[in-house]
Amino acid sequence: MNSRFSTAVHILTLLAATPDERVTSEFLASSIGTNPVVIRRQLALLREAGLVESKGAKGGGWLLGRKPSAIRLSEIREALGEEAALRMHRNDPHPDCPVGDNVRAALEQVYCDANSAINQRLRRWTLQNMLEEANHLTATQAKKR
Amino acid sequence: MNSRFSTAVHILTLLAATPDERVTSEFLASSIGTNPVVIRRQLALLREAGLVESKGAKGGGWLLGRKPSAIRLSEIREALGEEAALRMHRNDPHPDCPVGDNVRAALEQVYCDANSAINQRLRRWTLQNMLEEANHLTATQAKKR
DNA sequence: CACATTCGTATCAAAAAAGGTTACGCAATG
DNA sequence: CATTGCGTAACCTTTTTTGATACGAATGTG
Numbered sequence: 234m235n236s237r238f239s240t241a242v243h244i245l246t247l248l249a250a251t252p253d254e255r256v257t258s259e260f261l262a263s264s265i266g267t268n269p270v271v272i273r274r275q276l277a278l279l280r281e282a283g284l285v286e287s288k289g290a291k292g293g294g295w296l297l298g299r300k301p302s303a304i305r306l307s308e309i310r311e312a313l314g315e316e317a318a319l320r321m322h323r324n325d326p327h328p329d330c331p332v333g334d335n336v337r338a339a340l341e342q343v344y345c346d347a348n349s350a351i352n353q354r355l356r357r358w359t360l361q362n363m364l365e366e367a368n369h370l371t372a373t374q375a376k377k378r
Numbered sequence: 379m380n381s382r383f384s385t386a387v388h389i390l391t392l393l394a395a396t397p398d399e400r401v402t403s404e405f406l407a408s409s410i411g412t413n414p415v416v417i418r419r420q421l422a423l424l425r426e427a428g429l430v431e432s433k434g435a436k437g438g439g440w441l442l443g444r445k446p447s448a449i450r451l452s453e454i455r456e457a458l459g460e461e462a463a464l465r466m467h468r469n470d471p472h473p474d475c476p477v478g479d480n481v482r483a484a485l486e487q488v489y490c491d492a493n494s495a496i497n498q499r500l501r502r503w504t505l506q507n508m509l510e511e512a513n514h515l516t517a518t519q520a521k522k523r
Numbered sequence: 524c525a526c527a528t529t530c531g532t533a534t535c536a537a538a539a540a541a542g543g544t545t546a547c548g549c550a551a552t553g
Numbered sequence: 554c555a556t557t558g559c560g561t562a563a564c565c566t567t568t569t570t571t572g573a574t575a576c577g578a579a580t581g582t583g
Contacts, residue, residue: 235465235540236468236542238464239466239482239485242485243477243481243485247475247477264472264478265469265471265472266472270543270544271543273561277559277560288558289549289550289551289557289558289559290550290552291557292553293550293557294558318464318496319383322382322384322388322410323381324410324411326388326409327408327409327410332388332392332509332512335512335513335516339515340384340387340508342511347496347499347500350495350498354491355488358488363481363484363485364477367483368480370483381571382570402528404529413572413573414530415532416573418530418531421530422530432530432531434529434578434579434581435528435529436528436582437528437529438530438581439529
């Protein structure tokens with residue numbers, strides 16, 4: 234699996250942290266430590282799902298499409314294209330292999346099962362939760378000093 | 379994510395299908411369509427977990443370490459090194475990023491959660507199940523002809 | 524005891540996937 | 554009408570994963 238989901242959550246949490254204010258992909262990119270184009274590519278997918286909206290030109294940038302409390306992490310994952318949690322091997326089995334393709338078919342079921350388990354868990358978390366959690370951590374760190 | 383888990387299940391199902399008979403890594407490799415060394419690398423990990431045993435020399439090869447009904451897919455995943463289902467992005471956030479590292483920390487919790495969800499699901503399936511499922515599919519295909 | 528077989532493993536090469544960069548068009552703002 | 558910021562394609566680089574070759578050690582076999 235790749236780390237796009239993580240990046241997306243990071244971006245969206247940033248947007249959640251600055252409500253009613255458009256943020257440019259350039260700002261987001263420098264916050265996260267990557268390139269604006271990388272950000273835009275991902276936000277494009279999230280926009281299709283209605284999670285964000287964008288505007289070009291001066292004063293343009295990105296906004297959340299809904300309240301942070303109404304955006305679940307499962308939606309983010311789905312918007313990005315729902316990559317499988319477990320990946321099938323792509324080798325062609327030997328034609329004489331006694332279990333051959335059927336193991337693959339059986340595995341498909343298992344993977345489907347596992348995938349829905351993940352989504353179930355992610356559905357429990359909203360962007361609001363993430364923001365609160367992050368703020369909580371920040372506060373705790375501040376106290377320590 | 380990589381496809382090693384899939385390959386491992388394939389291998390082990392093959393072993394389950396031919397009980398009391400040592401199978402060489404060369405045979406396994408050609409069944410699956412890869413190189414014997416690739417197979418051995420994985421079986422080495424599975425052996426550490428007690429899921430298989432090996433023997434060199436003539437008449438050597440691999441055997442399951444337990445009954446297929448006593449090997450859960452979750453154990454296989456764990457034996458291979460328990461790769462995370464979701465991966466953290468490795469970019470260094472900008473020092474001024476308001477949520478910065480804390481999003482990462484929050485995400486860690488989520489990922490831990492998601493990971494245990496997967497293992498819970500995989501714990502429900504045994505090699506015996508996989509074998510039966512594969513056989514069932516084979517039988518169904520045979521009927522159709 | 525020489526020999527064949529099969530694992531064990533290191534090292535290298537190849538392929539695939541992911542991520543980053545540049546470039547340029549377009550729309551909207553001011 | 555110049556500037557800003559998105560939209561996207563094309564391309565390059567890096568990282569990850571997988572496969573190949575080689576050779577040593579161990580264990581049966583005749």
